[in-house]
Amino acid sequence: MPDLIYSTGTVSVASSGQVVTGGGGPLWASNVMRFDTLVVDGFGPVTLLDVTDDTHLSIAKWPYANVPAGTAYQILQSSPLRFSGSQTSAEVIRLTGALETDGFFVFVRSDRATPDPSKGDEGQYARQASSGKEWVKESGVWNYQGISKPLGEPAPYDNAHTYGLMDVATLNGSSYIWINDTPGAGHVPPNATYWQVLASKGDTGPTGPLPWLQTAAWATGQNYVVGPPASIVVHPINKNTYQCVVPHLSGNFATDLAAGKWLLIGQSATEATSATALAIGTGTKVFSAVTGFSYQNGVRLRASSNASPTNWMEGVCLYDPVVQVITMTVDKANGVGTYGDWNFNHVGQPGAGDLTSSLNLADLTNKPAAVVNLGIPALLRGLPLAGLKITSTGIASFSVSAGVACDRNQADMISLGAALSKTSAAWNPGNGNGALDTGAIAAGFYHVFIIRNPVGSGNTDILISLSATAPTLPSGYTLCRRIGAVWWSTASSTFSPLLQRGREFWWPGVSLDVNTTIGTTLQTFALASIPPGVQVQAILTVIAWNTAQNTVWWVHETAMVDNAPSYSLGGTGVEASAATSGNMTEVRVWTDTARQVAARSTVANTTLRLVTRGWYDPFE
Incomplete structure (x- = not known):
């Protein structure tokens, strides 16, 4: 069998090289085998050891001179592997x-x-x-x-689908075939780069006849037709919509409707009307209603005057569709007079009471009794206020956190939606403005109030006053509640630092309010570091001593019954040594509104010191 020859393209190979490189498009991978013979421009033959790919061949060694690129060649397809x-x-x-x-x-x-x-x-x-x-x-x-490839199965176009040659997609009534050699996605038909129209959507056909004529108001003396298109009318009184089902010359609408010449196809908002003259009042009312509506027995309706809608009657109804009569058992009415222009509409069953939502409970005849019945006073006593923490850090302003409190007279609630900072200047509403109710600021305690104007938007603000019970409220502000106290220092023009913990107020340092001697007679002492005008529980450190051993003393509220202090009656402290050594006790004592406490010893010349740490305020 003669050798077959393959010679597509050209070759190059270096002297003593082991790789033959092809050029000009040889396809060696499918046309050359191991042990075929290579001849290059008269040199050779050389046996091929392997075919690397379409453009590279492997040989043991090129025994001749360099072969430049572009040199012609021949491969003799004589490998023994070709014959078996x-x-x-x-x-x-x-x-x-x-x-x-x-x-x-x-x-x-x-x-x-x-x-x-x-x-x-x-x-x-x-x-x-x-x-x-x-x-x-x-x-x-x-x-x-x-x-030459069969068409793909037609399917609706999917923008995420990858389409290939001859795939078919449908979109908006037309079908398209993919014509691009490269598969792809995201190319919406009709994109001529990727798609060719296979079948176009046809033209819209002629419009058929209208089923209805344009709607018009019903009138007498008109020729109405069945069509198509059929006559459509709106009744001038009840506003229902009707279709002509029997051709006729109109006369009286109710007569024509009763004769079956009209079909109700749309119910208006005004469900029915009646011209029966009836006086507003409770009890049984019989309305001769116009035709063209339908009710079930037991429906609740309101009949209101068309000319004066605030005059109405309502109740549960019985309806006779044959004679078109509504019998209403009126249990609720408004207005007075006799009317003959009634419009009927569905209404809901009223509740057992007679409250009106728009009056916001203003229609209650005994509001204090209602408040008691609802248990609101007990609730307010248990939760007088929440939040509204006072922060005073030794600067020219103090702040109050968001919170809510009951008005001191329990008339309403006062809510502060966001923290508010106030200064010692004359009161002005808003954050960062003054808080003083009246007069000029002076050194000492000022009671802090949350206040509210209940009119309009109900603005809430903060006020300070020397009075704990009668602050001078700004115009329109009628609701208030005391929420604590602050101290103004004229020396530094600042509000002194105070720490509020719930209902307790603590001085950051110490305050020596009493440094004296007491004897066997009860004495009272005012605590300058406690706010006046209110009864609070003073938080005290009591320090006392006497040279006489077993001396007993105590500090208590001024309203308590006076007794000589003793072990059995619970004295505040005792001198236990034979010489003066001192004794310290932490106690809480209720003050009176003049911020006074009482003290007494069993022996004369007992040294007494009262250091005020802070106070507990019940906000009563």
């Missing part, structure tokens, strides 16, 4: 016969753009199964013929 006995020969004969058959395809691999130019006979076809492309060999060259 009689079976191979038979297969070769079979394939050769097939190749000689007119129209037998040369198949093109999916990674090739065109067929191998060395394959195929004149007039033979090549086909690439993956793409459907076909070629025919004419004058020794493969000529592209087009694509």
